[in-house]
Amino acid sequence: QVQIVESGGGLAQSGESLRLSCEASRSADSFSTMGWYRRLPGKEREYVAIVLKSDHTNYADFAKGRFTVSRDDTKRMLFLQMNDLKPEDTAVYYCNAVYKGHLYWGQGIQVTVSA
Secondary structure, X not given: OOOEEEEOOEEEEOOOOEEEEEEEOOOHHHOOEEEEEEEOXXXXXXXXXXXXXXXXXXXXXXXOOOXXXXXXXXXXXXXXXXXXXXXXXXXXXXXXXXXXXXXXXXXXXXXXXXX
16 A cells, blocks of 8 residues: 655645645655546546656646656655646646556645636
8 A cells, every 4th residue: 555645735836836735655766656646526537747766757738848757765755846737737637656557646735827
């Protein structure tokens, strides 16, 4: 079993930055992948970014150039640095991790960006 807890969300104004953190109950390098997803109001959950065990990263088109995903294995942490935030980034953000073929999700954290 893996526990995942997100933190760092909150309110921001357009153009500002926020850094989301995700703490896992196991070392981050024990997961084959870790990633971030988000659910916009009234929409389905969508992919944001991912980091593989190899440290390769991948981003959704809307995140490229503005968001950076990183991992700290020693602290069992995954981060999402979000810069130049826009009101359309308002969503609940979720961290997930794949461990031994099973997908685990955090409870999600709200990010609200005002114009």
